[in-house]
Amino acid sequence: MSKPSKDLPLGFVDRQEKELLVRDFIISNIKEVMIRYGFQYLETPSFEYSDSIGKYLPDKERPDEGVFSFKDEKKWLSLRYDLTAPLARYVAKNFLEIPKPFKRYQLGTVWRNEKPGPGRFREFLQFDADYVGTKSLQADAELCVMISEILEKSGLSKSEYVVKISSRKITEELFKKINLNNNQQKLTILRALDKIDRLGWSGVKELLGEGRKDKSGDFTKGANLSTKNIEIIENELKKKSPETDDLKDIFKLFKDYDFNNFEFDPSVIRGLEYYTGAIFEVNLKFDIKNSKGQIIQFGSIGGGGRYDNLVNNFGNYNAPATGISIGLDRLVYALMQKKEFNLNQSKPVVICVFDKNLMREYIKILSLLRKSAINAEIYPEENKLKKQMEYADKIKSPAVILYGENEIKSGKPTLKNLNTGEEKSIEIEELVNEIKKII
RNA sequence: GCAGCAGUAGCUCAGUUGGUUAGAGCACUAGUUUGUGGAACUAGGGGUCGGUGGUUCGAAUCCACCCUGCUGUACCA
Incomplete structure (x- = not known):
């Protein structure tokens, strides 16, 4: 298959x-x-009846080229x-x-x-x-x-x-x-004149006359x-x-x-x-x-x-x-x-997961950050710290929060600034302020 | 539609006059480091060489056709 x-x-x-x-x-x-x-x-809407958007439908299987169309029951629709x-x-x-x-x-x-x-x-x-x-x-x-x-x-x-x-x-x-009345000829002339910036007057004059052969060898009939x-x-x-x-x-x-x-x-x-x-x-x-x-x-x-x-x-x-x-x-x-646009939206702080049984603590921190309008996310699962760091690096996160065995004892998470590599032990209540200094 | 150029790993590309098992850099995976990313080192995975047919003992390489992409040209209500 x-x-x-x-x-x-x-x-x-x-x-x-x-x-x-x-x-x-x-x-x-x-x-x-x-x-x-x-x-x-x-x-x-994206779709209109084909005749509403200017395409006249000939009695053909498909409407003329140029638009995407399909037949709905009885009428043709076009994007x-x-x-x-x-x-x-x-x-x-x-x-x-x-x-x-x-x-x-x-x-x-x-x-x-x-x-x-x-x-x-x-x-x-x-x-x-x-x-x-x-x-x-x-x-x-x-x-x-x-x-x-x-x-x-x-x-x-x-x-x-x-x-x-x-x-x-x-x-x-x-x-x-x-003294020109022929509509077809008028169109040909307009199309020719439209090309002045690309072909210059010499090319346009060929198109107004008998026609022009372009460098690909294709011949375009002129307006005569x-x-x-x-x-x-x-x-x-x-x-x-x-x-x-x-x-x-x-x-x-x-x-x-x-x-x-x-x-x-x-x-x-x-x-x-x-x-x-x-x-x-x-x-x-x-x-x-x-x-x-x-x-x-x-x-x-x-x-x-x-x-x-x-x-x-x-x-x-x-x-x-x-x-x-x-x-x-x-x-x-x-x-x-x-131009260089510096429009990078601020990426989330990543809270690393050391132990999935501590998820309650991670979510507490997460909520605190989000309530303070700090973009944040929890790495979705328990995984090697290296993996989690690589992820944070890849998405250009400004910082990670580490809260594992070592930190739990003191109740103070580690905040790591991913631009400088600097780590700090910080009271949960102070996290928001510290992160705001970084981003 | 017409014409020119191109198609080799996820990406950028090398591959001699046709010659064993098709390479490099980047990316990816794993490890050096079972709690630390960006650097380095080591190992690894990954290819119908765009497709089909032909020539040949032998084709990524030559030929034909097709497909796809880029560029130009035409058309663009």
Whole structure:
């Protein structure tokens, strides 16, 4: 009989305490900022009906790739791939009850059924803040300011990240200018423009024209634009300041907020078709390495934008909205390379067991310590002292308490400081004070 | 999906032009110390050499296919 595999499915990972503590630290910053900015906390389920999260199901055995799905009785269910679509569904469902505008934030795991890349997994934690029910660009501006406050609280300096901003309106006007109506072609163009930072203008121009062969030999079909139109696009997108009203307004607001860690970048596209206005992307400005020390194409750690029609997809309510999300695990991954976090939670003092018949005494000491808010535990069984010491050392315990034959006579346990190795004989009543000196 | 690289102990890796019984460091277990961790010393356990098939007297080593991982590229509502 073959044993169960200890491998994990592609793109899924175990996450250990060191990483989780950094993540918790960031989450606590997020919550603090969210409360300060007046966002309310929401949780929606992991599964939604597949059509609710934006996947249209063809008459096939399985829904399209990209999401994890299964068929429940008659309907297809899918694990959510982001938190924005569930929000739109929630707003449409509860439209009459919720405040307008509705500001909500959410932390939740999302799943994507696609090939994982460096720092990208098929299961990851996302943070998402949205502002539903207002067209005001003050909402968009505030989201950028807010995200930057979270990043800086979490340890990034202004020179280490930047919020890039563009607007769907820029490309729309561009399409008018070159008289383009073909939706498929528009998509191809947007995808091409999205790659400027990686491929540079030369690569992008190939993609706008006939196509591009990458170094792996794979050929990507282009948008087949004329040389003249490609030139128009290049000229428009090389402009250093925006000409659309929405961005002009947002930039004015940034000034009022005294926020300046942003960059106008018309190549920010974000692929998503539902964006209708401003688009944001949060980028790190330092190199990220993998476990082998190679510098990798890390991409952005988050982004968002205005999506004025998404809620309307679910019904008759009209709720313009704007939102931003951060991939928390990616942020943690990057942050841990940049900074030493000293977030080790204080480990328990270990009470060694010399004789299981003395358990009553050990538990007395244990209770005393725990009541005084000292993390403590009893080694679970009678064992060689060496074993118990090794255990305490392994978990980085600050101290052990020895209470055996020798100590029982005087009634005074020995407290051993595991950093210095120093041992002291101490009255039980004084243990708490002595331990507090150590930790 | 396409392409490049890789897969040898729990981890990091060595293994010569194909040649007996496949190694090292770290980790692990036991002991030196039956009441003392982190250091040292001694001993020990642990491998379908990613898998399957082929070439060969003989394969970790060569060939084919497959699987897995990494990196790039494509896609990402």
